Amino acid sequence: MKTAAIDSLSFVRFILVWSSLSPVFLLWAIRGTKAVDETYFTLVCLVLFSAPTLVLWGFWSRSRAKNTVRTVKVIKAEDPKDHILTYLFAMLIPLFQSNIDDVRQLAVAIVALCMIMFLFWHMQLHYMNFVFALLGYSIFTVRVDGGMDARGPKPAGTWVIISRRSAISDGETLIGYRLGGLVLADKAE
Known part of the structure; x- marks a missing residue:
């Protein structure tokens, strides 16, 4: 049981959270600051905008090369697109609009961003990587x-699936490349 708890707060999920907030860095790069x-x-x-995409792509490529796949039986699938307005108006726009023209204000914005990233990671809120979304x-x-496979028991719980599908059906069996923790990249293209 301890493994499932550690997996649920994995590095890959952190990268997903970072990538969902990375558009802030692109907007800040365009806007600039007088503080630095x-x-x-x-x-x-x-770099902060592009790094999470490159890291995710690296994990995905490594998993494909090693054929690290996992089969999961979906009990209930949720598409977090209905949360996107909350994400945009509660997180992205206020972070972009924060004053970053002096060092103290920039520090406040960075600390606020880090706190939001931690809360998203801890609460397992993942939205989308901007570049992956552009790619469909x-x-x-x-x-x-849960269940079993050749390697032993599979962790039950909440997984994140990155896929080109428009929906995942409840009860469906899904095969994906395991990127790390409880994150899969759908093998079906």
């Missing part, structure tokens, strides 16, 4: 049945 040299600030923001991927949160 413009070149450095823009470069750091662009959606993200689903699914409750899965």
Whole structure:
């Protein structure tokens, strides 16, 4: 049981949370600040925007190369698109609109962003990676049945599925590349 608790707060889920908030960094790079040299600030923001996508792609490529697949039986699938307005208006827009023109205000915005990222990670709220969304991927949160496979018991609980499907049906058996923790990239294209 302890493994499932550790898996649920995995590094890959943190990367998903980071990537869902990464558009803030792109907007900050465009807007700029007077608190830090413009070149450095823009470069750091662009790295913070692109890094989670590159890390996710790296995990996905490694899992494909090693054929690290997992089969899960979906009990209940949820598409968090209905939460997107809450995400936009409660998180993304206030972070973008925060004053970052002096060092103290920039520090406050960074601390607020870190707190939001921690809360999203801890509460298992994942929205979407901006680049993956442009490529046609959606993200689903699914409750899965435990069960057994050749390696032993499979963790029951809540998994994150990255997929090009428009929906995942309750009761469906899904095969995906395990990116880490309880995160799968749907093998069906």
